[in-house]
Amino acid sequence: MRTEQAMDSNSRHLFTSRRELLKQTATGFGWLALVDLLARTTGSSAIGTASASNGEGSNGLALKPPHFHPRAQRVIFLFTHGGVSHMDSFDYKPLLQRDHGKPLPFALPRVVSATTGNLLASPWKFSRHGQSGAWVSEIFPYISRCVDDLCIIRSMYCSNSRHGGACLELHTGEDTYVRPSMGSWLSYGLGTENQNLPGYITICPVQTHGGAHNWGAAFLPAIHQGTPLGDARTPAEKAKIPFSTNADTPARLQRLELDLLRQMSQDGPQQNDLDSVLESRIEAFELAFRLQSEAPGVQDISGESAETRALYGLDDDTTKDFGHQCLMARRFSERGVRFVQVYDGYWDQHSRLKRDMAQNAAEIDKPIHGLLRDLKQRGLLDDTLVLCASEFGRTPVAQGTDGRDHNPHGFTIWLAGGGIKPGIQYGATDDYGYYAVENKIHFHDLHATILHLMGLEHTRLTYRHGGRDFRLTDVHGKVVHDIIA
16 A cells, blocks of 8 residues: 555656646746846857757747857848749840740740730840849839849749748748748747847738738747737838837836736646647736837837938838838847848739839839848848748739739749848749749748858757657758858
């Protein structure tokens, strides 16, 4: 009988929960506090690293060491939603101009519509710019001044021809299932330099074509998901971090409420699978409390000079909304936010290409030039990776008389700063712009390269979920060393 009681006692100790352990070892709180302080001051975490593969570790945003010396410290992602036509922007095709109205001289893949026609020449002129001699359409007069800072990749391709699947593929590496977003992986792997702000911010995100899954954390700790500032319907100047101000409740009372919430969580029963979600929610409340001291100042641009505001196009109704997003991206980035995403759309010109694409380009051209110039002047471009990408490109053949269909087989993106070779044009599509044919780069390769520039080996940044190790690049991806300086 005594032996059975001893076995029962041993079994209970064997399966002691974290909360029970902390209750029974109250003197250990000092050591826990010391670990947290060391993590904050040394830039490393004793309870979770970027190479963790078992899903354990801190749910917080404390800095974590990279796998190797990074070239970039942060990312600004300019997402041009809808699919920018590469033949009308950065991928000049003389044969497309020459053969306007003729049939495509090779087999036509069906993309979305079954009613595509003959070749459609670009309605805009192209010319070379900068010392690199990059071809740029006349609809980007400001960005054309920056081509010597850009790495223009003309050989991208992806696996999905629909907006929803392709958007998920660009953001998460997976076009069918819900997976953590690129920004969430970076937040999980590296943490953030500023404990008073989110590690991942998404400004005016769209609610369609994947919606919140494009910036969600999926099975990663919830603290790593993107923090949305408004949505696509929100004027950028009114897009703020939720609950970043609280005039109704004094700070001292908020602190007491949070302390009580954490105590109730620790005193309650073990929650098993819900435990991580509960702790992440409490950490989100803690972060919201801390950011009230810093976020209002970051979001207040009244101190920016008239020259800076004009640089981003805030003095023009056409450019002020996207310009405000770009200015906020710079302000958040320089304060240690790891990943900032801004949105522009909708670039889905199945018709009215000449009118609507010209309008889209006018909205972003000056603000992007202003962002790159501002980052460079402040010495931030060297370690800030700027990515400008759509979910896919467009077809060289026409829909109707003035439109282009979706094209995942070949399209263009560009990168700048953050260890990227400046002033190069990499890869190529065929003579008409349908297929990537030279130095092809898939989204998996792009993700592997971005992680590499951030000091992370993409095959080592893993998280165990559902009995297997997941990563941003799944079982794919190669670092494109040719575009790294």
